[in-house]
Amino acid sequence: MSKPEMKLLSGLTLAYVGDASYEIFVRKHLVLVGKTRPNQLHREATHYVSAKAQAFLMEEMLKADLLTAEEVGIYKRGRNAKSHTTAKNADVTTYRVATGFEALMGYLDLTGASARLAELAAWCIAKVEETYEG
Template sequence: MKSKEENLLNEQGETKVLDSSCWQFMQATIENLSQQQIDQAQLQKLSPAALAYLGDAVYELYVRMYYLLPPQRSESYHRLVVAQVRAETQALHLRSLTPHLRHSELEIVRRGRNATTGRPKRLDPEIYQQASSLETLIGYLYLTDQPRLAELLQRLQLEK
């Protein structure tokens, strides 16, 4: 990460500049949310669905924080966030992160994919599995390795 600013390119090729204090704030928020410590034995008892449940909340919070600045109307915030938390977008994010994942993280993704059972009727089952896999990974990293979670979240190409 650059010391003074972080440059991100959205899909239109426009650069979004976030200063390091914004990234530090997002990372600190993610780290500070976890007040309850969980040991390895407890972690092993959690189902991929439980990890995805947590990951969904952490991911949405990250996306909401990302769009917080510059200030906008509530409707604009909502539109931007909903576009990013859709299963189709989450599946794209998982595919973009896959080359950067470690072996252990790929195993969590696999567990999340294989644990998905139901799905909304409007979705292709593969898209739903990929979105659930991303949420499972985010939930797992939130509980086990928050600096790594922040690193991966910064790789996401969120649209403006």
């Protein structure tokens, strides 16, 4: 699928892929820093990938002016997508911002922007470890 065709995908489709893409970075990070017990891994990963954490990270990326105009547009498409589900532990606004975060990650993954995806994922992981209390 070409990049122009990718722009036709819904924000929710992009978020579906982005959820998995970002979680892979988080899981690898946790194992590489020595977390190996399955229970511990799941609990730790949730700290990075919850809707609240993703919304926090999206707001921090926007504040830090880390994203290109195209990336902000993809985020907004995901954020504004009409979803028929909601998060178990987050309000609607938080859930929608998190969906935008996931859409951005999915778009980067699907368009082959693996270096950019890795850069943003690493930034997000570091930001969670530095400042996120969640």
